[in-house]
Amino acid sequence: MKARLTTGTLLDRESYPDGRKEALKLWVVLARCFNSFAQNEAHHLKAFDLTPPQFGVLETLAHLGPMKMCEIGMKLLMSGANVTGVVDRLEKKGLVRRALEAEDRRMFRIHLTEEGGKLIAKFFPIHAGRIEAFTSVxxxxxxxxxxxxxxxxxxxxxxxxxxxxxxx
Amino acid sequence: MKARLTTGTLLDRESYPDGRKEALKLWVVLARCFNSFAQNEAHHLKAFDLTPPQFGVLETLAHLGPMKMCEIGMKLLMSGANVTGVVDRLEKKGLVRRALEAEDRRMFRIHLTEEGGKLIAKFFPIHAGRIEAFTSVxxxxxxxxxxxxxxxxxxxxxxxxxxxxxxx
DNA sequence: TATTGTTATACTCTATAACTATA
DNA sequence: TATAGTTATAGAGTATAACAATA
Missing domain, CATH: 1.20.5 (Single alpha-helices involved in coiled-coils or other helix-helix interfaces)
Known part of the structure; x- marks a missing residue:
């Protein structure tokens, strides 16, 4: 195995200057840490028929209260069209609703429905528990x-x- | 703003026990850290007409040498069908090729083409440079x-x- | 029978641009 | 004119299951 490190590989991390090697290593472990837990969570979300972006919206609404479409987009780094799509799917499942805003008729405020609230209230503590377990090392x-x-x-x-x- | 923290929010992070609050905080900053850099990188990849999973495959081949489909899947946490799709797209662009393995005719070994090698050799140092800059704080x-x-x-x-x- | 990889299917996410309605 | 949001379009990723070929 060791012998292969220098044969047949186009990029050889060992040949980088120390500072760069250190930085790359840091990024690799950070990404691995994030990805393995996030993939695992995505798997658990499926049991609740939710995707990670959908969970992100529900979680944000549950923690911050009703929000406008554009606020959700800014918070979750999504474009407007994408927010529309994700919220559409959540609305179809009856988990959120668009409420017309009196002051400015261009915008909505997205609310959790009772069902959406129940779902997130049930899922979030389990999620938090897994985070706690995961970080308990x-x-x-x-x-x-x-x-x-x-x-x-x-x-x-x-x-x-x-x-x-x-x-x- | 402060007054809102306890009104209208279904989940109140402040009410969690300290250990759980600490763990949640850790996960939030970890995810934010990863996502902001990864999204930024995805943006830069587009200039090379690559997606993150495609870059992942090229990078892995460049660092570890030719690999079987199933090895790529294990390394990058992708299912077999997904590896097929990603490798198909890379092959269509002429960046990798499937080479028949003499010993076992069920499998291929995926190689970078010369063009694929050039692309990753050009992109990777820029990528590494951004990682170095990003971690330089x-x-x-x-x-x-x-x-x-x-x-x-x-x-x-x-x-x-x-x-x-x-x-x- | 088990393994490697592909095909088929269906859905979600994402980016982009054009569009509507309101301000 | 600018802003909030939608619609249309297209491409890519993903999961799943059924399938072919080889071992």
């Missing part, structure tokens, strides 16, 4: 350190990413 | 700490996730 202090470092990293990325998104 | 030591904590977390998740995937 870390001590409380490690979790705090990790959270702080990720916060720092995420802030940096958002500052770079936003101008790109605007001009695109 | 952290000191070298912070990166190491972060990497180690994520490794620990990822290992735990993989052990839980795999049995689930097998039985499904």
């Amino acid at each position: 870390l001590t409380s202090k490690e979790k705090r350190v990790l959270t702080d470092l990720l916060k720092k990293l995420g802030r940096a990325q958002r500052h770079e990413a936003e101008p790109e998104r605007v001009q695109a | 952290l000191t070298s030591k912070e990166k190491r700490v972060l990497t180690d904590l994520l490794k620990k977390l990822g290992r735990a998740q993989r052990h839980e996730a795999e049995p689930e995937r097998v039985q499904a």
